[in-house]
Amino acid sequence: MNSAADIVFDEATKTYPGSVRPALDALSLTVPAGEICVLLGSSGCGKTTALTLVNRLTELTGGDIRIDGTSIREQDVIALRRGIGYVIQQAGLFPHLTIAQNIATVPQVLGWPKPRIEDRVRELLELVGLPHGEYGDRYPAQLSGGQQQRVGIARALAADPPIMLMDEPFGALDPVTREHMQDEFLRLHAQVRKTTLFVSHDIDEAVRMGDRIAVLAEGGKLLQYDTPERILHAPADDYVARxxxxxxxLKALTLRRLSDLTLEPYAGGANGTALRADDSLRTALSALLAAGADRLPVTDADGHPVGTVTVDLIREAA
Structure with missing residues (x-):
């Protein structure tokens, strides 16, 4: 499997023809190999521009971007793009191809042997929770929006690229499906560890998804590049704070899991639905408030009780 690559933006600048101000203004930051960097900001702040500069769908007008030390300017554009997975808001699947054929597209272009392609398609469909036997011969129109996005991610991973670019990939999904897809991608990322640039305008999504967050302002100015914890607890200026x-x-509760706490002993008979040890403190607090309870049981992945969480425990942790 290809190893992840670091990405360095070195005063990367883009000014579109006819515009007097940059869409991206001297962006400098480093995304370490294997991490997820969320590009966060309101519309018009240069998030998508920064993303598409990496695969040269948009060309730099100043500065540089380096992947593992090599400038993207020095690389053949076709070869560069073959080493980068790209996922957009609408999955962008070919409607006339089956799910298996969609995923096989890039490996076929690369000339992989047929048995290798078939093995890779099966592997990826299993990885994204869409078994080949059930979904491989379906067409995109026969899948839900969330399932299509899973296929889009699988297709982006097909040639095992070291880098993933994701442009608001879950933005068109309903809130429940969106949260599920976020969880699924984080599960997937824990296995494949691709260096990922992820565009979002949603701070909750950024905190949930990112190892690091780059907050951009209108005109493509970088205001803060930091961990989610630092962004929440020490915003760089009033704009970031707003x-x-x-x-x-409350958002910071997303960053900690019930498994991080020393839970009270499980005594049985607790009211309400049990929480899981990998639930966030924010999820737990919401469940406690919804149940009108001061305590709820916590189970492991197999449903076995591991303790009890209380409102006081979450308050202390916060």
């Missing part, structure tokens, strides 16, 4: 929101203490 963008993050006054409830950033």
């Amino acid at each position: 963008f993050v929101g006054t409830d950033r203490g």
Whole structure:
């Protein structure tokens, strides 16, 4: 499997023809190999421009971008793009091809032997939770929006690229499906560890998805590049603080899991639906409030009780 690659933006600048101000203004940051960097900001701040500069769908007008030390300017554009997976908001699947054929597209272009392609398609469909026997021969129109996005991610991973570019990939999904897809991608990323640039305008999504967050302002100015914890607890300026929101203490609960706490012993008989040890403190607090309870049981992945969480425990952790 291809190893992940680091990405370095070195005063990367883009000014579109006819515009007097840059869409992206001297962006400098490093995305370490294997991490997810969320490009966060409102419309018109240069997030998608930064993303498409990496695979040269948009060309730089100043500065540079290096992948594992090599400038993208020095690379053949076709070869560059073959080493980068690209996922957009609408999955962009070929409607006349089956799911298996969609995923096989890039390996076929690369001339992989047929048995290798078939093995890779089966592997990826299993990885994204769409078994080949059930879904391989279906067409995109026969899948839900969330399933199509899974196929889009599988197709982007098909040639095992070291880099993934994701442009608001879950933005068109309903809230429940969106949260599920976020969880699925994080599960997948834990296995494949691709260096990922992820565009979002949603601070909750950024905190949930990112190892690091780059907050951009209108005109493509980088205001802060930091971990989610630092963005929430130490915003660089008033703009970042306003963008993050006054409830950033509540958002910070997303970053910790019930498994991080020393839970009270499980005594049985707790009211309400059990929580899982890998649930976030924010999820737990929401469940406690919804149940009108001061405590709820917590189970492991197999449903076995591991303890009890209380409102006081979450308050102390916060």
